[in-house]
Amino acid sequence: MERYAIINGSDVINVIEYESQPSNPPPGFDSPIIAVQSDVASPGWRYENGAFVDTTPPPLPAPPMATLTDMILADPVELAKLKLALGL
Numbered sequence: 001m002e003r004y005a006i007i008n009g010s011d012v013i014n015v016i017e018y019e020s021q022p023s024n025p026p027p028g029f030d031s032p033i034i035a036v037q038s039d040v041a042s043p044g045w046r047y048e049n050g051a052f053v054d055t056t057p058p059p060l061p062a063p064p065m066a067t068l069t070d071m072i073l074a075d076p077v078e079l080a081k082l083k084l085a086l087g088l
Contacts, residue, residue: 012041015043
C-alpha cells in the first residue's frame with residue numbers, strides 16, 4: 001500500500017492508501033481532483049510546483065517560567081506577607 005495525497009487545486013484535502021497509482025481523478029472523486037504519492041503530506045498542506053508544502057504554523061514558544069521572586073513582587077499581598085515575615 002502506498003499513501004496518496006488527494007489534491008483539489010493546490011490544497012491537500014485528504015490522504016488515502018492505494019495498492020497502486022490511482023487514476024486521476026481518483027475513484028470516487030471528480031475532476032480537477034488528483035492523487036499524488038506522498039509519505040509526508042497531510043490535509044491542510046499545499047502542493048505547489050511539484051512539491052508538498054506544510055502550511056501548519058510552528059508552535060508558539062512556551063512562555064518563560066516566572067521565578068518565585070517574580071511572583072511575590074507581582075502580588076502586593078504576597079509582598080506584604082514577605083515583608084512582615086522578614087520584619088521589614
